[in-house]
Amino acid sequence: MGSIDLNSLSADDLKQLMANAERTLRERHQQRVLSLRKEAEELAGLLNVSVAELFGLEKSSKLANKKLPAKYVNPADPSQTWSGRGKRPHWLADALARGESLSSFEV
Incomplete structure (x- = not known):
């Protein structure tokens, strides 16, 4: 130049x-x-x-949409399940408040 x-x-x-x-x-x-x-x-x-x-700006759709297996089930309504992640569902929180044990709801 x-x-x-x-x-x-x-x-x-x-x-x-x-x-x-x-x-x-x-x-x-x-x-x-x-x-x-x-x-x-x-x-x-x-x-x-x-x-x-x-670039890691968004989670993989494969992981984000993956449904986790149920670890806990509502005995009164087996369609209500919880994977153990996130906020406890009302049916489980109410049962635990009544003194029931978490292990009694395991799948």
Whole structure:
């Protein structure tokens, strides 16, 4: 690259040179971002995940939608179950408050 004698340029020429340089830098940055985005999309496609999953921005839909097996069941209504994770369901919390043991609800 040839060197430019900045001292020989007028103030207007220097401003124009700076504006051109800034525009070129922005364009190169945008091209690099687009290139990296395309690479990320291709890689995510190969792995069969979303770009957000690839970068850990979102949980894998395979894991998020996976239903955990029931560990506890309501004997009064077997359709009501609890995996043991998250907040206890009302039927179990009420039974425990009455003094029943958690182990009596195990599947």
